[in-house]
Amino acid sequence: MNPGTPQGITVPAGFRASGVTAGLKASGGSDVALVVNDGPSKQAAAVFTSNRVAAAPVHWSRQVVSDGRVDAVILNSGGANACTGAQGFGNTHTTAEKTAEALGISATDVFVCSTGLIGEQLPMEKLLPGVNAAVAGLDDDGGTAAAEAIRTTDSVRKESVAVEDGYTIGGMAKGAGMLAPGLATMLVVLTTDADLSGPDLDDALRNATRVTFDRTDADGCMSTNDTVVLMASGASTVKPDKAQFTRALTGLCQDLAQQLITDAEGASHDIAITTVNAASEDDAETVGRAVARSNLFKTAIFGQDPNWGRVLSAVGTTDAAFEPDELNVSINSVQICRNGGIGDSRDLVDLSGRKVTVEIDLKAGNESATIWTNDLTHEYVHENSAYSS
Amino acid sequence: MNPGTPQGITVPAGFRASGVTAGLKASGGSDVALVVNDGPSKQAAAVFTSNRVAAAPVHWSRQVVSDGRVDAVILNSGGANACTGAQGFGNTHTTAEKTAEALGISATDVFVCSTGLIGEQLPMEKLLPGVNAAVAGLDDDGGTAAAEAIRTTDSVRKESVAVEDGYTIGGMAKGAGMLAPGLATMLVVLTTDADLSGPDLDDALRNATRVTFDRTDADGCMSTNDTVVLMASGASTVKPDKAQFTRALTGLCQDLAQQLITDAEGASHDIAITTVNAASEDDAETVGRAVARSNLFKTAIFGQDPNWGRVLSAVGTTDAAFEPDELNVSINSVQICRNGGIGDSRDLVDLSGRKVTVEIDLKAGNESATIWTNDLTHEYVHENSAYSS
Numbered sequence: 076m077n078p079g080t081p082q083g084i085t086v087p088a089g090f091r092a093s094g095v096t097a098g099l100k101a102s103g104g105s106d107v108a109l110v111v112n113d114g115p116s117k118q119a120a121a122v123f124t125s126n127r128v129a130a131a132p133v134h135w136s137r138q139v140v141s142d143g144r145v146d147a148v149i150l151n152s153g154g155a156n157a158c159t160g161a162q163g164f165g166n167t168h169t170t171a172e173k174t175a176e177a178l179g180i181s182a183t184d185v186f187v188c189s190t191g192l193i194g195e196q197l198p199m200e201k202l203l204p205g206v207n208a209a210v211a212g213l214d215d216d217g218g219t220a221a222a223e224a225i226r227t228t229d230s231v232r233k234e235s236v237a238v239e240d241g242y243t244i245g246g247m248a249k250g251a252g253m254l255a256p257g258l259a260t261m262l263v264v265l266t267t268d269a270d271l272s273g274p275d276l277d278d279a280l281r282n283a284t285r286v287t288f289d290r291t292d293a294d295g296c297m298s299t300n301d302t303v304v305l306m307a308s309g310a311s312t313v314k315p316d317k318a319q320f321t322r323a324l325t326g327l328c329q330d331l332a333q334q335l336i337t338d339a340e341g342a343s344h345d346i347a348i349t350t351v352n353a354a355s356e357d358d359a360e361t362v363g364r365a366v367a368r369s370n371l372f373k374t375a376i377f378g379q380d381p382n383w384g385r386v387l388s389a390v391g392t393t394d395a396a397f398e399p400d401e402l403n404v405s406i407n408s409v410q411i412c413r414n415g416g417i418g419d420s421r422d423l424v425d426l427s428g429r430k431v432t433v434e435i436d437l438k439a440g441n442e443s444a445t446i447w448t449n450d451l452t453h454e455y456v457h458e459n460s461a462y463s464s
Numbered sequence: 465m466n467p468g469t470p471q472g473i474t475v476p477a478g479f480r481a482s483g484v485t486a487g488l489k490a491s492g493g494s495d496v497a498l499v500v501n502d503g504p505s506k507q508a509a510a511v512f513t514s515n516r517v518a519a520a521p522v523h524w525s526r527q528v529v530s531d532g533r534v535d536a537v538i539l540n541s542g543g544a545n546a547c548t549g550a551q552g553f554g555n556t557h558t559t560a561e562k563t564a565e566a567l568g569i570s571a572t573d574v575f576v577c578s579t580g581l582i583g584e585q586l587p588m589e590k591l592l593p594g595v596n597a598a599v600a601g602l603d604d605d606g607g608t609a610a611a612e613a614i615r616t617t618d619s620v621r622k623e624s625v626a627v628e629d630g631y632t633i634g635g636m637a638k639g640a641g642m643l644a645p646g647l648a649t650m651l652v653v654l655t656t657d658a659d660l661s662g663p664d665l666d667d668a669l670r671n672a673t674r675v676t677f678d679r680t681d682a683d684g685c686m687s688t689n690d691t692v693v694l695m696a697s698g699a700s701t702v703k704p705d706k707a708q709f710t711r712a713l714t715g716l717c718q719d720l721a722q723q724l725i726t727d728a729e730g731a732s733h734d735i736a737i738t739t740v741n742a743a744s745e746d747d748a749e750t751v752g753r754a755v756a757r758s759n760l761f762k763t764a765i766f767g768q769d770p771n772w773g774r775v776l777s778a779v780g781t782t783d784a785a786f787e788p789d790e791l792n793v794s795i796n797s798v799q800i801c802r803n804g805g806i807g808d809s810r811d812l813v814d815l816s817g818r819k820v821t822v823e824i825d826l827k828a829g830n831e832s833a834t835i836w837t838n839d840l841t842h843e844y845v846h847e848n849s850a851y852s853s
Contacts, residue, residue, distance in 0.1 A: 128780030128788045128804070158776055160789065160805035193773025194806055297781050299773075370759070370840075371848055378849025384582025384688075387547055391517030392686050399517045400549065415517070416549035417583055451759075456842050459760055460767025 083234030084245040085218035087268035089113050089308025092217035094224030097205025099153025099191070099198060107202065108150040108221035109209035110264055111178065116309030119145035120277035121186070122284050124301035130157030131167040132187040133300060139171075139186045143273020145306055146184035148264055149174045149209070151202060152227050152249070154191040155260060157299040166197050173203050177210040188302050190227055190249065190260040222247035225262055228458070233334040237327040241313035242269040244323055248331040260300035261288065263331060269320060270309035279321040280305045287328035290360070291336055291447045292367040303328075336447050341454020344376050346431045347447055354440035358395035362435055363446030365389045373451035376431055381424035383412040386433065396439040403436035472623030473634040474607035476657035478502050478697025481606035483613030486594025488542025488580070488587065496591065497539040497610035498598035499653055500567065505698030508534035509666035510575070511673050513690035519546035520556040521576040522689060528560075528575045532662020534695050535573035537653055538563045538598070540591060541616050541638070543580040544649060546688040555586050562592050566599040577691050579616055579638065579649040611636035614651055617847070622723040626716040630702035631658040633712055637720040649689035650677065652720060658709060659698035668710040669694045676717035679749070680725055680836045681756040692717075725836050730843020733765050735820045736836050743829035747784035751824055752835030754778045762840035765820055770813035772801040775822065785828040792825040 085092050092110045099106040112119075121140045123133050139145060149170060156163045167187050175182040189197070212220070222232040226249055233248040250261035271279070284303055305324070315323075336345050348366050353359035366372055369389040375382035383404045390402065404412035409423045431450075474481050481499045488495040501508075510529045512522050528534060538559060545552045556576050564571040578586070601609070611621040615638055622637040639650035660668070673692055694713070704712075725734050737755050742748035755761055758778040764771035772793045779791065793801035798812045820839075 126777060126780040127782075128776045128791075155773075158773055158801065158805055160803070163805075193771075193777070194801070196806075297777065299777055299780065370844070374845050374848035377845065380849065382582075384544075384547055387517045388515060388582070388686065388688055391515040391688065393516075402517075412547065412583070414549070416547050416552075417585075451845060453842050453845050455759070456763050456766065456840060456845055459763035460769065 082216065082218045082245070083222055083236060083247045084110055084264055084266045085216055086236045086245040087243045087266045087308060089268050089310030090266045091213040091215055092221040093209045093212035093214060094217065094220035095205055095208040095212050097208070098201045099151060104226065105220070105224035106151055106153045107205035107209050108224035109174070109213060110148045110221060110266070111213055112146055112306045112308050114308055116270055116307055117144050117146050118271060118273045118276055119143060119304065119306045120273060120280045121302060121304040122280060124297055124299060126297040126299050128158065128299050130155055130189060130300045131159055131163040132156055132189045133302060134164060135167045135171065136186045136188065136302065139183060140304070144184055145186045145304065146180045147174060147178055148186040148188065148304055149206060150188040150225050150262060152190050152225055154189060154195060154197045155193050155300050156189040156197050157193040159194070159196055162196060166199055169199065170202060170206060173206045174210070177207055186304055188262050190225065190262055190300055193299060218245060218247065225249040230338055233331055233338070235327050235330045237323045239315065239323045242267060242311040242315060244327050246327050246331050248335060250335050260298040261335065263288065263303040265303065265305040267307050268309065268311040269307055270312060270314045271307045271320065275317050276305050276307055279317060279324050282321050283325040283328045287325060287332045290445060291332050292364050332447065336449065339449040341452055341458055342449035343429065343452055344431045344450040345429055346376060346433065346449060347445055348433045349443060349445040350435045350437060351443040352440060353437045353442045354396035356442045356444055358437065359442050359444035360446065361393050362390055362395050362437065363444055365393045366433065367446045367448035370451055376426065377450040377452045379426035381406045381411055381421045381426060386435065387412065387415070390435060395437060397437040401438045405434040407432055471605065471607045471634070472611055472625055472636045473499055473653055473655045474605055475625045475634040476632045476655045476697065478657050478699030479655045480602040480604055481610040482598045482601035482603060483606065483609030484594055484597040484601050486597070487590045488540060493615070494609070494613035495540055495542045496594035496598050497613035498602060499537045499610055499655070500602055501535055501695045501697050503697055505659055505696055506533050506535050507660060507662040507665055508532060508693065508695045509662060509669045510691060510693040511669060513686055513688060515686040515688050517547065517688050519544055519578060519689045520548055520552040521545055521578045522691060523553060524556045524560065525575045525577065525691065528572060529693070533573055534575045534693065535569045536563060536567055537575040537577065537693055538595060539577040539614050539651060541579050541614055543578060543584060543586045544582050544689050545578040545586050546582040548583070548585055551585060555588055558588065559591060559595060562595045563599070566596055575693055577651050579614065579651055579689055582688060607634065607636065614638040619727055622720055622727070624716050624719045626712045628704065628712050631656060631700040631704060633716050635716050635720050637724060639724050649687040650724065652677065652692040654692065654694040656696050657698065657700035658696055659701060659703045660696045660709065664706050665694050665696055668706060668713050671710050672714040672717045676714060676721045679834060680721050681753050721836065725838065728838040730841055730847055731838035732818065732841055733820045733839040734818055734836070735765060735822065735838060736834055737822045738832060738834040739824045739826060740832045741829060742826045742831045743785035745831045745833055747826065748831050748833035749835065750782050751779055751784050751826065752833055754782045755822065756835045756837040759840055765815065766839040766841045768815035770795045770800055770810045770815060775824065776801065779824060784826060786826040790827045794823040796821055
């Protein structure tokens with residue numbers, strides 16, 4: 076895997092992509108992306124937001140992928156098409172139909188993703204010409220143009236490639252880290268020229284996202300539109316071992332997830348919270364999330380304050396197995412809390428850098444998990460209070 | 465109940481109180497408070513933080529109140545005595561012993577509360593002389609001095625009195641609203657001259673706090689020290705009907721809870737989130753809390769942005785009974801979301817005032833609940849990042 080590779084989704088054989096400007100975004104940037112799987116295989120899998128208030132494209136795309144086949148993904152920024160009722164669903168349907176017509180495929184094989192403001196109808200008079208332009212612009216090297224077109228508040232485009240033994244995986248993502256998940260729905264498109272069945276892709280994707288995207292946690296605000304879709308063309312003719320493919324896919328997802336965290340504009344720290352010696356992986360994850368969601372902890376890190384009391388307070392709200400007077404907490408490798416009480420001097424902790432590691436030792440077992448988040452800053456408040464007004 | 469009454473806990477007959485300066489606080493303000501129940505009855509009840517990382521005084525006081533009797537409450541600001549290990553527990557014990565000795569009572573009837581920074585030992589050489597001074601300063605009108613001494617970041621002291629038929633209830637509280645619960649542990653002392661048993665007081669207190677203090681919700685950050693204690697002297701000789709007493713106590717707790725919310729310095733809006741037509745009260749509370757804990761929603765309100773999409777996103781993360789396409793949301797009485805989609809114009813919503821009401825209609829039953837919170841502001845980030853460094 077090479078994060079510096081300039082392309083993503085069109086590196087695997089069998090894919091074309093494009094990114095064009097339909098005029099949906101006030102910024103005037105490109106805003107419609109298209110990814111087409113030319114096969115020979117067109118197997119696919121996807122995971123979606125668990126938010127019950129899901130956007131129209133999520134409802135549509137769940138159906139599209141339910142048979143394990145996706146021929147094309149059409150994506151737009153500049154409008155989430157969420158909370159838009161029957162008209163919104165109709166607009167997603169129309170977008171898929173238009174894409175299918177231009178490509179000569181079935182609309183039921185066209186996956187749709189949208190991102191932008193909730194509660195507004197998409198301007199179809201702009202979007203539909205954009206769909207035609209995207210089809211006309213399809214290119215074997217179009218991955219980067221597509222990655223550009225799905226940006227919203229992202230300061231940079233996010234792509235990744237994993238070159239494995241005889242096959243490759245490519246990916247693109249959008250979402251400005253954990254700073255503003257509400258305006259930065261996470262959309263991820265993954266491609267591979269490996270030859271894998273839909274069920275195998277589904278297994279691999281769920282295993283990969285569970286320990287990567289699902290563990291980047293801001294404020295527990297789940298978007299209405301979050302979507303990760305994986306398509307396989309089979310063009311390499313290589314049928315990889317499923318475990319090996321899952322490891323490669325997980326590495327690529329982790330690279331993209333780190334790009335999301337790092338691009339949290341306004342955030343001043345990237346925080347990795349690792350819970351060790353937990354009785355179960357669930358416990359480790361629960362404890363990490365509780366700390367990651369503590370505004371008090373997140374503002375302390377912004378203030379370069381190694382306030383371990385706020386870590387313990389957050390841990391204490393969980394039902395994980397531990398004894399309060401046995402907890403150890405290290406921040407940037409300094410064990411400032413030992414056995415639930417005062418440990419090494421807090422003056423030893425240097426929080427001037429961007430990377431922060433927190434390690435919580437539950438002394439209750441052998442499982443561990445890492446949750447990634449950012450600090451809570453003035454910029455977070457500014458960006459999220461100024462968005463739609 | 466009259467929120468403007470200048471006194472609180474010493475209005476009911478049978479109580480003396482004091483507030484003195486021991487030198488625990490950098491500000492130099494008073495920092496030790498004492499409340500003594502002179503009887504004839506000395507029945508009591510208390511509720512404590514559910515945080516498993518509880519401070520030494522919480523562990524001590526749980527034991528003190530377990531027999532339904534409390535003779536005195538000694539409180540200090542300037543140090544939470546949390547995460548302080550065996551030495552910290554010893555310091556709480558010593559504080560109770562010293563108080564008991566000066567009052568000529570048993571240490572096992574002395575309830576202890578502390579508030580301030582976590583993870584530092586109390587300066588006992590200052591605190592213990594303060595205890596003696598507090599005993600010496602006890603006064604029939606000492607309630608206000610006590611309410612002053614428990615302030616930390618509170619910009620005003622918080623007292624309340626309820627005058628009922630033949631008896632009264634008094635209260636004092638500290639905690640700067642939901643702005644900074646970590647540095648503003650909620651401590652509440654309630655007194656009454658009604659004649660009620662420990663178990664009846666316990667019932668009444670749990671019912672009252674469940675719908676008042678427990679429903680003021682900031683960021684889910686529970687303090688290690690939160691405590692509410694209720695003492696009855698029986699000095700009025702009136703034995704009120706338990707239901708009537710519970711109603712009166714609930715009203716007084718609600719008044720104090722509103723004072724906490726209103727004193728969230730830096731917060732620019734007080735937000736009441738009412739969920740109606742829920743299938744159960746639990747559902748209504750769960751939905752309200754999910755919205756109250758959404759940083760995206762809270763920053764939107766700070767920005768005077770009636771962003772109902774963020775309300776729906778938060779509701780969608782819960783397991784409450786509802787259909788996404790049936791949800792109605794009103795902000796300040798304007799129904800801007802109807803049937804899960806676009807309702808009346810957002811331009812009709814005026815968020816320039818401090819009070820904000822959000823009503824979420826689940827259309828799933830007949831139950832309702834209100835959660836109170838504040839917005840998320842630059843001041844929140846500032847206060848909480850600058851506290852301990």
